[in-house]
Amino acid sequence: MSKIAFVQKNKIPPSPAPISEVGFIGWVKQNLFSSWFNSLLTLISIYFIFIILRDFIPWAWGGHWNTKSLRECLDLNPDVACFSVLTARWKQLLFGLYPAEEYWRPTVTFIFLILSMIPILFPKYFKFFWFSVIYPGLAIWLLWGGSIWGVGIVYIGLSLGIFTFILLLKLVSKNTVLSGIGALIFLIVFFMFLSNYLVNFLNIILPIALPPVESLKMGGFTLSLIVGITGIVASFPIGILLALGRQSNLPIIKMICVGFIEFIRGVPLITLLFVASVLLNYFLPPGTNFDIVLRVIIMVTFFSAAYMAEVIRGGLAGLPLGQHEASASLGLTYWQSQRLVIMPQALKISIPGIVNTFIGLFKDTTLVSIISLRDPVGLASTIRADQTWNGIYWELYVAIGLMFFIFCFGMSQYSQYLERKLKTDK
Amino acid sequence: MEKTKINITDEVAIHISNMNKWYGNFHVLRDINLEVMRGERIVVCGPSGSGKSTLIRCINRLEEHQKGRIIVDGTELTTDLKNIDKIRSEVGMVFQHFNLFPHLTTLENCTLAPIWVRETPEKDAQDIAMEMLEKVKIPEQAHKYPGQLSGGQQQRVAIARSLCMKPRIMLFDEVTSALDPEMIKEVLDTMIQLAEDGMTMICVTHEMGFARQVADRVIFMDDGQIVEQNEPESFFNKPQSDRTKLFLSQILGH
Numbered sequence: 001m002s003k004i005a006f007v008q009k010n011k012i013p014p015s016p017a018p019i020s021e022v023g024f025i026g027w028v029k030q031n032l033f034s035s036w037f038n039s040l041l042t043l044i045s046i047y048f049i050f051i052i053l054r055d056f057i058p059w060a061w062g063g064h065w066n067t068k069s070l071r072e073c074l075d076l077n078p079d080v081a082c083f084s085v086l087t088a089r090w091k092q093l094l095f096g097l098y099p100a101e102e103y104w105r106p107t108v109t110f111i112f113l114i115l116s117m118i119p120i121l122f123p124k125y126f127k128f129f130w131f132s133v134i135y136p137g138l139a140i141w142l143l144w145g146g147s148i149w150g151v152g153i154v155y156i157g158l159s160l161g162i163f164t165f166i167l168l169l170k171l172v173s174k175n176t177v178l179s180g181i182g183a184l185i186f187l188i189v190f191f192m193f194l195s196n197y198l199v200n201f202l203n204i205i206l207p208i209a210l211p212p213v214e215s216l217k218m219g220g221f222t223l224s225l226i227v228g229i230t231g232i233v234a235s236f237p238i239g240i241l242l243a244l245g246r247q248s249n250l251p252i253i254k255m256i257c258v259g260f261i262e263f264i265r266g267v268p269l270i271t272l273l274f275v276a277s278v279l280l281n282y283f284l285p286p287g288t289n290f291d292i293v294l295r296v297i298i299m300v301t302f303f304s305a306a307y308m309a310e311v312i313r314g315g316l317a318g319l320p321l322g323q324h325e326a327s328a329s330l331g332l333t334y335w336q337s338q339r340l341v342i343m344p345q346a347l348k349i350s351i352p353g354i355v356n357t358f359i360g361l362f363k364d365t366t367l368v369s370i371i372s373l374r375d376p377v378g379l380a381s382t383i384r385a386d387q388t389w390n391g392i393y394w395e396l397y398v399a400i401g402l403m404f405f406i407f408c409f410g411m412s413q414y415s416q417y418l419e420r421k422l423k424t425d426k
Numbered sequence: 427m428e429k430t431k432i433n434i435t436d437e438v439a440i441h442i443s444n445m446n447k448w449y450g451n452f453h454v455l456r457d458i459n460l461e462v463m464r465g466e467r468i469v470v471c472g473p474s475g476s477g478k479s480t481l482i483r484c485i486n487r488l489e490e491h492q493k494g495r496i497i498v499d500g501t502e503l504t505t506d507l508k509n510i511d512k513i514r515s516e517v518g519m520v521f522q523h524f525n526l527f528p529h530l531t532t533l534e535n536c537t538l539a540p541i542w543v544r545e546t547p548e549k550d551a552q553d554i555a556m557e558m559l560e561k562v563k564i565p566e567q568a569h570k571y572p573g574q575l576s577g578g579q580q581q582r583v584a585i586a587r588s589l590c591m592k593p594r595i596m597l598f599d600e601v602t603s604a605l606d607p608e609m610i611k612e613v614l615d616t617m618i619q620l621a622e623d624g625m626t627m628i629c630v631t632h633e634m635g636f637a638r639q640v641a642d643r644v645i646f647m648d649d650g651q652i653v654e655q656n657e658p659e660s661f662f663n664k665p666q667s668d669r670t671k672l673f674l675s676q677i678l679g680h
Contacts, residue, residue, distance in 0.1 A: 325488050326525035326584075330539035330591060331515030333507075340538060344529050424529055424571035 063395070069388040085389050086399050092383070093400070096219015096374045102145075102211065106222045109142045113229065121414060136233075143218070143226065145210035149202045153195050161187045215293040219374030221403060226293065227375075228362040228407075231300040235361065236354075238301065239308025240347075244338065246313055257309070264306035269364055272299040277371035296368055304361040311357055315350035316342065348422050355415035359408045366404075376400045434642060437464040438497075439595055439626045440485060445494035447477075447484060447650075454480050455491070456650045464594075467627045469637040469658075472647035473673060478630045481647070482597045485628070486517045499594060515543050518588030522600040524580045526572035532559065532583050533568040536590045544591065551590070558586040562616050578609030582616055589620075596620065598629040632677060638662060646670045 020026060033039045063081030067073045073082035086093070095106055116135035119126040137151040165183035173179060203209075218226065245257030264272075276295040284290055319342060327337035347354070369378030380396045383389050440462040447455040454477045462468060470478045483489040484496060487503050487510050496503045498513045527535050536555035540546040546554070559565045562582040564575075572580050581601055588596060598617065602610045614636050621627055621640040631637065637644050638658050645655040646667070654661070654670045662678075665671045 320523070320525070322521060322523050322525035323527065326519075326521065326527070329486055329488060329514055329517075329519040330587070331511050331543040332539060333511060336542050340542065341527050345527075348529065422529070424573055 070390065070392050071388075081395050082392060083395050083399075085383065085392050085395055089379075089383055089389075092220060092379055093376055094220045095222050096379065097217045098213060098219065098222065099211075099217070102213060105142045105145075105210070105213075109139050110222075110225070112138060112142075113225070141210070143213070143222075144215070145212040147199070147203055148208040148210075149199045149206075152202070153199050156198070157187060157190050157195060160190065215291050216373075218293060220376055220379055223293070223368070223373060223375045224362070224365045224404075227297055227300055227365045227368065230297050231304055231361050231365070232358050234297070234301040235303075235305040235308050235357075238305035239312055239357075240343065242305060242309035243312035243316060246309060247316060260302075261306045261309050264302050265310070269300070269303050270367055270370055272303055273367060273371050275299070292373070296371070296373065300361060300365065303364075304357055307357045307360070308354065311350050311353035312346060314353060315346035315348075318349045319345055348419075351415050351419055351422075355411055359411055362408060362411075363404060376403070434463050434465045438462070439464045439466070439499060440628075441495070441497040442485075443495050445484065445491050445496060447480065447489065447491045447493075454650050455484070458494070458652060460645075460652065462595075462626065462628065464626050465624050467621045467625075467640050467642050468629070468645060469641040469643075470628060470630045470645045470647060471632065471634075471637065471673070472653075476647040477650040478647045479599050480650075482519075482599060482628050482630055485595075485597060486514050486519055488519075511543075515539070515591055516593055517595045517597060518591060518593035519597040520581070520584050520588055520599065520601045522604050524572070524577075524584045524604075526580055526584055526587070528572050531569050531571055532564075532575070535572070535583060536587045539587070540590050554592075555586070555590050558589045559583070561589065561619070562586045563612075576609060577605045578612045581605065581609075581613045585613075585616055585620070595626045595628070598627065598631065600630050600632070602631065602633060634662070634678060646673065648673070 020029060032042045059079070059081050062077070063083045064073045064076060065083050065087050067076065067082065067084040068088075070082055070085070073084060091100070091103065095103055098106060112131075112135060116132040119129050120132055123129075134155065137155055141148050141151050161183050164186045165179050168179035168182045169176065172182070242257050242261055245253050246261065248254045248257070273296060276299045277292065280290065280295060323341055323345065324337065327341040332340065366375055366377040368375050369381070372378070374382065377400060380400060383396065384392060438461055440460070442458055442460040445455060445458040446453070458481060470481065472478050480489055484491050484503075485498060491503075499516055501509050501513055503509065503513060526532075527538070530538065533552065533555055536558060537548065537551040540551040540554060541548055556565055556568065559568055562585055564579055564582055564586075567575055567579060567583070572583065575583065584601075601617070602613055605613060610633070614633060617627070617629070617636070618640055629636070629641075641658045643655055644658050644661040646653050646661070646665075646669075648669050654665065654667045656666075661670075662674065665674055
């Protein structure tokens with residue numbers, strides 16, 4: 001018999017791993033004390049964490065909440081936090097200069113915001129999408145006030161437009177483009193000539209209105225949320241279109257998209273905000289009242305749409321060409337294959353980048369303090385300008401930071417949940 | 427094994443005349459003339475880079491030809507998008523790398539096009555899909571994602587996905603080349619079954635056993651030209667052209 005021949009006689013059954021390699025002990029050994037160098041790093045890290053907590057906990061835990069001024073805090077105990085500034089000014093931090101008797105309006109808007117996001121974030125379990133559709137109009141009306149028919153007419157007009165489109169499609173022509181043009185003409189006629197009369201008429205028969213609040217009164221966290229959420233919601237579809245446009249075979253569309261993306265990305269956001277606040281007025285006809293918050297929202301949206309486009313382009317580039325070919329070979333049209341095959345995958349790949357852009361945008365809303373809008377950071381300066389609280393830093397910024405952290409951490413957690421949920425291999 | 431030729435009709439399924447294609451300045455397809463009858467099973471072979479994949483990709487216009495005419499099922503391929511989408515929905519294609527949609531389950535892969543292109547109601551589309559998945563012998567995998575299947579299973583799902591559109595012509599582009607050896611048979615068996623059902627098929631493949639067993643005609647391509655075509659029996663036993671002889675000796679020689 002030759003030396004290399006071998007036949008296994010008995011199968012070896014699996015046996016449990018050694019105790020020192022599994023469970024808590026195994027984890028500690030593997031992750032914290034795997035070598036003398038790692039053990040040293042672990043000990044040093046523990047020491048630093050200890051020092052930070054040793055100083056921070058007594059400072060925060062023993063903080064004053066009910067003093068009248070910073071002076072009073074310092075007299076009581078200068079070594080602990082003076083959170084009284086938050087007790088005294090929390091309403092301002094949340095609502096800015098919004099009229100106090102109308103605080104319920106931003107509050108209700110915020111509660112509705114959460115409600116309207118639930119069906120979008122968890123579409124499998126909650127199905128009231130209709131609320132997410134009416135929410136934007138509802139929020140605008142609640143925050144800015146005035147007659148409900150100001151935003152209501154937009155919804156009425158768009159519904160009638162969709163109705164016209166379906167009617168044309170069913171009765172006149174099977175062609176979607178022609179019916180679309182028909183519906184568009186209807187919309188133009190409606191909003192140019194009919195809507196004013198209809199609004200006046202509705203105001204007479206059903207006058208529902210709230211006291212108007214002007215944009216400059218918006219502030220605090222309400223303003224951050226208005227700018228941030230609108231920016232996020234609006235920049236997402238624009239980003240998708242820009243990314244598709246950048247990959248387009250049509251040279252003019254491609255050129256416009258590339259030009260837009262490169263220009264907006266190449267300019268600091270502050271510059272864009274200054275353009276929005278100061279320069280835009282020079283270009284508009286005198287006397288035009290172009291709302292400052294709207295101008296800021298447009299700039300912030302453009303800014304993050306440009307980033308979004310690049311993030312999504314990365315996702316598109318990550319897809320094999322075969323996916324396009326397979327969906328084309330099944331007879332799907334360009335838009336069908338984008339919507340059903342390409343985008344679901346490209347967006348899934350880009351989730352970390354997209355959420356990164358969202359979080360960046362949300363925090364960048366604090367830059368509006370530069371053009372003297374009163375977001376929380378802008379308000380912090382205002383509060384410190386007040387004699388009673390002059391000289392306070394940590395407590396205010398810790399609180400503002402914490403509020404932003406809650407939202408950004410929430411977005412980050414949701415994105416991780418989404419990534420887990422959409423994982424389809426294995 | 428004697429194969430049935432009763433399926434071939436005298437109705438023309440695909441008509442290609444004087445078709446030429448260039449990639450930039452590179453002349454990939456030169457004066458292709460080909461007529462495929464309904465029910466005919468054709469195997470296209472040839473060395474790599476000979477243009478055989480490009481040829482069948484021209485038939486559903488994944489590639490554009492620059493000269494000559496291609497008429498599929500009576501509809502000429504032009505730049506008209508309507509025609510292209512119509513032809514694509516009548517012509518099924520299976521790819522070397524499966525190209526299943528990884529974000530959809532097997533069943534959803536199969537129902538996607540019927541629902542959106544044919545506007546079949548979802549329930550009916552699912553019934554058709556299950557029928558086709560049974561045909562390729564993997565109905566039990568209907569609710570899994572492609573990433574959870576083996577290569578052979580994925581390729582059979584890809585075949586089922588094409589069949590769900592009830593195509594009149596099927597194109598197979600080297601469908602077994604990316605598979606592990608032990609999975610090639612299950613895919614070939616599916617294709618043989620399809621051929622026996624009378625499907626019009628054009629297969630680009632190196633599986634000469636398959637060609638002998640099911641093909642009505644074998645086409646040999648080299649340098650973007652059709653060099654030789656014949657019935658499989660004569661093609662393999664009495665090749666005429668030197669290039670065909672060389673090619674056959676290379677792939678059958680070992």
